[in-house]
Amino acid sequence: xxxxxxxxxxxxxxxxxxxxxxxxxxxxxxxxxxxxxxxxxxxxxxxxxxxxxxxxxxxxxxxxxxxxxxxxxxxxxxxxxxxxxxx
Amino acid sequence: xxxxxxxxxxxxxxxxxxxxxxxxxxxxxxxxxxxxxxxxxxxxxxxxxxxxxxxxxxxxxxxxxxxxxxxxxxxxxxxxxxxxxxx
Numbered sequence: 375x376x377x378x379x380x381x382x383x384x385x386x387x388x389x390x391x392x393x394x395x396x397x398x399x400x401x402x403x404x405x406x407x408x409x410x411x412x413x414x415x416x417x418x419x420x421x422x423x424x425x426x427x428x429x430x431x432x433x434x435x436x437x438x439x440x441x442x443x444x445x446x447x448x449x450x451x452x453x454x455x456x457x458x459x460x461x
Numbered sequence: 462x463x464x465x466x467x468x469x470x471x472x473x474x475x476x477x478x479x480x481x482x483x484x485x486x487x488x489x490x491x492x493x494x495x496x497x498x499x500x501x502x503x504x505x506x507x508x509x510x511x512x513x514x515x516x517x518x519x520x521x522x523x524x525x526x527x528x529x530x531x532x533x534x535x536x537x538x539x540x541x542x543x544x545x546x547x548x
Contacts, residue, residue: 375496379468381503396504396527405523409462409507416468416503417483420496436492440483 375456376421376429382442382449383414417441420456429453462543463508463516469529469536470501504528507543516540 384390390412397411421429430453437449471477480498487495508516517540524536 381466383503383505399527400506400523403523403526405519407509407519408523409509410505411507412505414503414505416470416501418470418497418499418501419487420498422494422496432492432494436487436490436495439490440486 376423376426377454377456378417378419378421378429378433378451379454380417380419380433380437380441380449380451381414382416382437382447383412384446385448388446414447415441426453426455463510463513464541464543465504465506465508465516465520465538466541467504467506467520467524467528467536467538468501469503469524469534470499471533472535475533501534502528513540513542 392413393411396413397408400408400411419433421432423429423432433451433453437451438444442449477499479500483500484495484498487498506520508519510516510519520538520540524538525531529536
């Protein structure tokens with residue numbers, strides 16, 4: 375069993391209005407050393423497989439296919455093995 | 462300069478309807494070994510400070526105060542030092 379953690383953010387060229395809003399809100403709450411904020415989506419997906427390479431290929435395929443808008447967003451991911459749940 | 466990566470997800474006790482929708486969509490796209498999906502929010506925040514402990518305290522404070530709904534969500538974070546941008 376593998377756990378994929380997928381981080382989706384806007385591409386550098388795309389304006390992130392939500393990030394700007396969060397930054398100004400943090401400044402109003404006196405967190406003035408906040409320099410930049412990027413907002414995005416986060417997925418944790420459990421995959422029932424023992425093959426790490428296959429899991430990585432699958433994560434890349436379904437992230438492009440379903441989880442991101444390939445015109446505006448990009449993703450990175452981490453893959454870690456999960457200890458089998460003992461019944 | 463520090464970079465905080467903040468991962469916000471629903472608490473275990475809270476139903477994650479979006480996760481269920483993504484899971485069934487992945488199954489329809491024939492990714493049948495997807496066992497579970499958790500959807501959440503992701504933030505990358507740059508902090509202009511050289512003190513890691515102060516940065517950690519600040520991240521915890523503004524995450525509770527602004528970034529999450531403390532009744533339904535919880536967060537984890539990673540803090541890494543950023544090389545100073547050379548002008």
